Amino acid sequence: MIVASFNINGVKARLPALLQWLEEAKPDVVVLQEVKSVDEGFPREPIEDLGYNLETHGQKGFNGVAILSKSPMEDVMRGLPGDEADEQARYIEATVNGLRICGLYLPNGNPAPGPKYDYKLAWMARLESRARDLLATEEPFLMAGDYNVIPQAEDAARPDAWRDDALFLPQTRDAYRRLLNLGLTDALRAKTRAAQTYTFWDYQAGARQRNDGIRIDHFLLSPQCADRLQSCEIDAHVRDREKPSDHVPIKVTLDF
DNA sequence: ATGGCCGCTAACAGCGGA
Numbered sequence: 001m002i003v004a005s006f007n008i009n010g011v012k013a014r015l016p017a018l019l020q021w022l023e024e025a026k027p028d029v030v031v032l033q034e035v036k037s038v039d040e041g042f043p044r045e046p047i048e049d050l051g052y053n054l055e056t057h058g059q060k061g062f063n064g065v066a067i068l069s070k071s072p073m074e075d076v077m078r079g080l081p082g083d084e085a086d087e088q089a090r091y092i093e094a095t096v097n098g099l100r101i102c103g104l105y106l107p108n109g110n111p112a113p114g115p116k117y118d119y120k121l122a123w124m125a126r127l128e129s130r131a132r133d134l135l136a137t138e139e140p141f142l143m144a145g146d147y148n149v150i151p152q153a154e155d156a157a158r159p160d161a162w163r164d165d166a167l168f169l170p171q172t173r174d175a176y177r178r179l180l181n182l183g184l185t186d187a188l189r190a191k192t193r194a195a196q197t198y199t200f201w202d203y204q205a206g207a208r209q210r211n212d213g214i215r216i217d218h219f220l221l222s223p224q225c226a227d228r229l230q231s232c233e234i235d236a237h238v239r240d241r242e243k244p245s246d247h248v249p250i251k252v253t254l255d256f
Numbered sequence: 257a258t259g260g261c262c263g264c265t266a267a268c269a270g271c272g273g274a
Contacts, residue, residue, distance in 0.1 A: 161257055165257080166274090
């Protein structure tokens, strides 16, 4: 099965690009981030017409995540546990054919330091706690989405430019590494050490043309899921189409 | 991190994003 993650930066603005990519990539499951739509405004029909079930967790104007799946979804959970007061729509889970799918849109955190950065670090701690709980079940799961984390210098074209940025600060990378140290596998790095495997290029300053990118969209796999990993690919060509998102899809093929 | 961006909002300017 193919599972993909795509930060689409507005589901209404991106609908044609999303549908084109779905038709060509034919993923079985997709987690979307930054849908920027309330659930009632989500353009369900054209996606359902392609054979997908759809679970959304949106809010007005910002954030918002969703899961698409050709197979039925069970036990849908909206919101990341650990803070009842958190109203930002950044997390959704569902089980598909026995595989737990976690879709996440981790906070940007800029400017750092400051309250937004504190929120990012607290959110990452909650994500770690959630990963611990899921590991304890010994059921296969994956956590995919826009992590807003540049894990290592090799994951940016110009790492020096990000030195003081919330996406690359030592505390951010430490928190991400704690997830890996639980026993989760970064699917892309399990398959390649290739340079310039980016998932985001800024709209400004000709970043795509200069390949001035960063790798911030990730698939983390539980041990039982990593055992089934066959391939991990980034659909970078999508960035060169009409009205693209600033992110591109990342997808894994799993032997389930 | 900016060479000039993008999407969203009861919107024609400001915010958030990365």
